[in-house]
Amino acid sequence: MDELDLVARVLTLLDERKAQDPIVxxxxxxxxxxxxxxxxxADNPVHAKALVNALREGLPRKPDHGEGLxxxxxxxxxxxxVVVHLFQREARDFYDIESLWSDHLVPVDQIASV
Numbered sequence: 001m002d003e004l005d006l007v008a009r010v011l012t013l014l015d016e017r018k019a020q021d022p023i024v025x026x027x028x029x030x031x032x033x034x035x036x037x038x039x040x041x042a043d044n045p046v047h048a049k050a051l052v053n054a055l056r057e058g059l060p061r062k063p064d065h066g067e068g069l070x071x072x073x074x075x076x077x078x079x080x081x082v083v084v085h086l087f088q089r090e091a092r093d094f095y096d097i098e099s100l101w102s103d104h105l106v107p108v109d110q111i112a113s114v
Contacts, residue, residue: 003035003081006059008111010038010084013058017051020089022108025101035081039098041089045072051086052077 007024014022019040028035042048052075056062063077063084074095075086085097098105 004111006079006082007036007038009059010055010082011108011111013054014038014040014051017054018047019051019086023098024106024108024111025098025104026106027101027104030101030104034078034083037083037085037097037101039085039087039092041087041092042072044088048072048075048086048088051075055084 011022011024019042022038022040025037025039026035027037040051042051049072052066052069055077059079061079063079065078066076068075073088073091075084077084077086087095
């Protein structure tokens with residue numbers, strides 16, 4: 001599965017579990033060791049856990065690394081070329097990491113054509 005297929009699958013799984021406000025950041029032209037960030041919000045810690053479980057069960061491989069799985073405030077799942085960031089709303093608003101990459105945002109509905 002290439003990185004765009006992985007991003008598309010992540011978005012599908014997040015949508016099926018009602019993740020809020022998913023966005024994709026295309027970092028392939030930036031000098032960091034990943035191709036894409038997928039960022040989405042969860043309503044609460046239980047919802048965050050459901051999103052993580054959906055990704056673990058629905059993706060063809062396990063993440064190389066994960067952080068925040070206990071607290072579930074900001075969860076990072078690193079799949080190498082794709083890094084998934086799952087936030088509770090307050091944490092996402094506070095850290096606002098998508099603003100750091102605002103010139104690299106890709107509309108979710110256009111991800112297949114990137």
